[in-house]
Amino acid sequence: MKVSTGVPGMDKLMGGGFDEGTVNLISGKTGTGKSILCSQFLYDGVMKRKQKGVYITTEETAKNIRRQVKNFGWDFETLEKKGWIRMIEFEPFDVSTLTTKMQEVIDKMDAKRVVIDSVSMFELYLTNVFEIRKALFKVIQKIREMERIGLVTAEVLEDSNSLSRFGVIEFMVDSIIVLQYLGLAKYKRSLMIRKMRMGDHSTNIHPFGISKKGIAVLR
Numbered sequence: 001m002k003v004s005t006g007v008p009g010m011d012k013l014m015g016g017g018f019d020e021g022t023v024n025l026i027s028g029k030t031g032t033g034k035s036i037l038c039s040q041f042l043y044d045g046v047m048k049r050k051q052k053g054v055y056i057t058t059e060e061t062a063k064n065i066r067r068q069v070k071n072f073g074w075d076f077e078t079l080e081k082k083g084w085i086r087m088i089e090f091e092p093f094d095v096s097t098l099t100t101k102m103q104e105v106i107d108k109m110d111a112k113r114v115v116i117d118s119v120s121m122f123e124l125y126l127t128n129v130f131e132i133r134k135a136l137f138k139v140i141q142k143i144r145e146m147e148r149i150g151l152v153t154a155e156v157l158e159d160s161n162s163l164s165r166f167g168v169i170e171f172m173v174d175s176i177i178v179l180q181y182l183g184l185a186k187y188k189r190s191l192m193i194r195k196m197r198m199g200d201h202s203t204n205i206h207p208f209g210i211s212k213k214g215i216a217v218l219r
């Protein structure tokens, strides 16, 4: 089943949104809007679909994320108190325990949506590429198996054209959304569906904006 991305204008680019039981990668350089998109997806899920969400953060503190989303009028703190959203600060060097921990939390609160922001840190901490692959694959498989919808983010270095820092995650996920900062006078940001296993999708580059209501695709 399709689940709305929560971003105005984005669902129609993806044949209706994200698919249940998939993991979707949000890739982009720093400041392109990856964390905002993830938060918007969780917030929209709670408000419009009554679906609970888990936000696993490996870089920023939960406090920082709460503060950032509050600017858009998304009160995560209250939703956390009510049990709709759970923020988890996860130590990236602990990747082997991620799957078990995530599964426990999902089961306990019956969360439908899971964000892991970002997986780049795991790639940085693990020296053994095989271990990174194994751990990431396990966590992605678990999200699929549990029929949830996962969003994972990956940072791309400033002068790079790749989809993630170490080129591991992009082969494992079901879809990839690339966010870019263009810095043009009219269109500052763009979004592209780089891959989508489940079906037809837009292959164009779409400008998007970040306003006080969050992210919206402009055309």
Ligand SMILES: Nc1ncnc2c1ncn2[C@@H]1O[C@H](COP(=O)(O)OP(=O)(O)OP(=O)(O)O)[C@@H](O)[C@H]1O
Binding pocket: 028, 029, 030, 031, 032, 033, 034, 035, 036, 037, 071, 072, 155, 210, 211, 212
């Ligand atoms: N309230 C707001 N209104 C408009 N734009 C905003 C607002 N808050 C943040 N932004 C823009 O969003 C950017 C940050 O977005 P976000 O934190 O999602 O980026 P990111 O891709 O997660 O970056 P990083 O890789 O560093 O974590 C800021 O640099 C700013 O340009």
Ligand SMILES: [Mg+2]
Binding pocket: 034, 035, 036, 117
């Ligand atoms: Mg971020």
